[in-house]
Amino acid sequence: MVDRPKKPSALNPISPGLAPQAQVNITHSNSRVSAVLPTGESIEVLLYGATIISWKDAAGQEKLFLSSKAQLDGTKAVRGGIPLVFPVFGTAPDHAATAALPQHGFARISRWEFLGRSTSESARTTDDGDSSVKLDFGLSPSNLDEESRKKWPYAFGLIYSVTLGREGLTTSMVVRNEGESAWEFQVLMHSYLRVDDISQVSISGLESSSYVDKLTTPISTTTSPSSALTIGSKTDRVYTPAGGPSAPVVVTEGGAKKFSLVRDNLNEVVVWNPWTDAVSMSDFAPADGYKNMICVEAGAVKGWQKLEAGETWEGGQIISL
Numbered sequence: 001m002v003d004r005p006k007k008p009s010a011l012n013p014i015s016p017g018l019a020p021q022a023q024v025n026i027t028h029s030n031s032r033v034s035a036v037l038p039t040g041e042s043i044e045v046l047l048y049g050a051t052i053i054s055w056k057d058a059a060g061q062e063k064l065f066l067s068s069k070a071q072l073d074g075t076k077a078v079r080g081g082i083p084l085v086f087p088v089f090g091t092a093p094d095h096a097a098t099a100a101l102p103q104h105g106f107a108r109i110s111r112w113e114f115l116g117r118s119t120s121e122s123a124r125t126t127d128d129g130d131s132s133v134k135l136d137f138g139l140s141p142s143n144l145d146e147e148s149r150k151k152w153p154y155a156f157g158l159i160y161s162v163t164l165g166r167e168g169l170t171t172s173m174v175v176r177n178e179g180e181s182a183w184e185f186q187v188l189m190h191s192y193l194r195v196d197d198i199s200q201v202s203i204s205g206l207e208s209s210s211y212v213d214k215l216t217t218p219i220s221t222t223t224s225p226s227s228a229l230t231i232g233s234k235t236d237r238v239y240t241p242a243g244g245p246s247a248p249v250v251v252t253e254g255g256a257k258k259f260s261l262v263r264d265n266l267n268e269v270v271v272w273n274p275w276t277d278a279v280s281m282s283d284f285a286p287a288d289g290y291k292n293m294i295c296v297e298a299g300a301v302k303g304w305q306k307l308e309a310g311e312t313w314e315g316g317q318i319i320s321l
């Protein structure tokens, strides 16, 4: 069990006479947690991977892309939503401690614990009730299968917090070294943002920035132009935005702002779209679904974050609408 700083309140505390509260429900035989604000915004989180599989605005419009062939039964990492990458981004054959782990590590393929909701940080209004709700999830070695524990035998505790607000979604991770010696990790929030038409999308905030292009042979590092990024073919890049984490990365569609992403302690932004290669992915559907998504992934994936015994690291992102 992961230690947590703030104890959760009951799922749906009854407070007669108060403004309406966010509703939190555990469904699908205790395998999913959903939350709805009184104003209608909602999220759904699979305990498998603590993967956010749906995020809707007050009008019920879905903000995340989820493949219609995504496996939601805990047999495979989810293709869509926001899977979590930890403790390795991709694979790292040259990094002995993580070399044996599967692509993107074990966080997205392990079942997390739901630690509860907390309302302490919810801003409230007197008229239409809770304006946010925070759900906490925990992962520690006791939640891993034996194979993952063997491959990465370190004492760790993760607390992943998902805060649904009226204007956006905040996801943050606390990583703690619970052991006696140092270890290293990478972490990333692999957001599949839903768009209507990728040909109308441009991404700003990545201009004049160093990026690693994972599609060149060998992989190359270069500097992006001073114009916004558009996507017209398969793309897989790891940017270190020149403006730093607090400068927003903005996804615009047809000239209108769709998403604005700011980061805390996550220095890199991965931009990924498989384009027509999506047809060769068994869990990607529809085949032209790549036109309706762009992965903009906030992470700490260049080099390694080192945690000494007892140390804690924290990072996160805010995706605003």
Ligand SMILES: O=P(O)(O)OC[C@H]1O[C@H](O)[C@H](O)[C@@H](O)[C@@H]1O
Pocket: 077, 090, 103, 104, 214, 236, 237, 270, 271, 272, 295, 297
């Ligand atoms: O297919 P997955 O293991 O889910 O990975 C999907 C993608 O994740 C990231 O965006 C990486 O940069 C890509 O190289 C990878 O293809």
